[in-house]
Amino acid sequence: MQLSKVRRALADAARTVVLPDGIPKLTCTGYVPDSITAPHFFAAEADITYDKAMGRRLDAFDITCRVLVGRQDDEAAQEVLDLLLSGAGPGSLKQCVESARGAPGEAALGGLADDYRVERVQGYRWYEHAGTQYVGAELIIHVVGSGRI
Template identity: 60%
Template sequence: MDIYSVRTGLADAARAVTMPSGIAKLTATPYAPDSVNAPHFYVGDYTINFDRVMRRGLDEVEFTCAVVVSRSDDLSGQKVLDGLLSGAGAGSLKAALEAARGAPGEFALGGAADDLHVMRMQSYRFYEIAGIQYLGAELVVKVIGDGSS
């Protein structure tokens, strides 16, 4: 499994989210950026469990992705973030990411992985990027794929 291809696929999938009227389109990068245009999704750190199946048959990677929104006022940023963190709907990151699983029997993320699952949301808090504070949260995404490539 090529990690950068998976990271790129996750960022591409996140861009499919529909933002509420009057809110800028979600930007996304496959890496932790130096600066952002909020709202922004990025794929941060990850851990790999090698050899989940013998002879490099399967690796399991948990990506910690983050989404940040503007802190324009106390309530509006939280409403936008809550919509992105919903479990379903056009504005749900979980739904957008899991749509990239492909149809039954297809590979996920355009062929970059076997499958993926958005496992949980965590760390709903303020994040500082390039000296600017944003409201954000993390999504943990488990991706499985061929360990020999």
Template identity: 60%
Template structure:
């Protein structure tokens, strides 16, 4: 699997969320940015499990992505974050990302992987990024695909 292409596809999929009127559009990157324009989604760390099937037939990558929301109004920021972390709805990152699974029988992420699944949300807390504090959380995404090119 092409890790950077997968990271980019996940960032692209996250942009499909529809945020409420008056809220800035979600920005996203495939990498940890130097600075963010909140609300911002980025793909951060990942772990790879090789050889989940014989002869390099399958690898599994677990990505940890972060969503950061500005704290100008803490209650509104928490409400926005909670809506993006929900399991369904137009503001749900889980819903937006899992659309990239494709139709039944299709490969995920435009052919980059066999499948993906948003596993969980964790670390709902304050984050400091480039000297600024944000309310945020981590989203763990499992991607499976061919181990050999």
């Protein structure tokens, strides 16, 4: 698997989130940006485990993705974040990101991985990014695929 391509594909999948009227559209990047337009989803750190199967048949990535929401109003910002972190619905990052898994037996992320899933949310708190405060959280996405490509 190629990390940069997987990160971009996850951002593309997150971009399909539909937020209610009056909330700015979610912007997404497959890398840590210098500055953001909130709300924003981006792929950040990655932990890589090589050789989960012999012959370079399987590697695993645990990719930490962040979603940051502007603090125009503390309560309203947290309501938007809660919507993005919900387990289902058009505003759910989990549902939208996992929609790129493909049908059973198909490769995930357009052929970039064998499979993946959004494992958990952590770090629901205030974040500083490029000198600005945001409310946000981290999504841990576990990706598995061939180590041969």
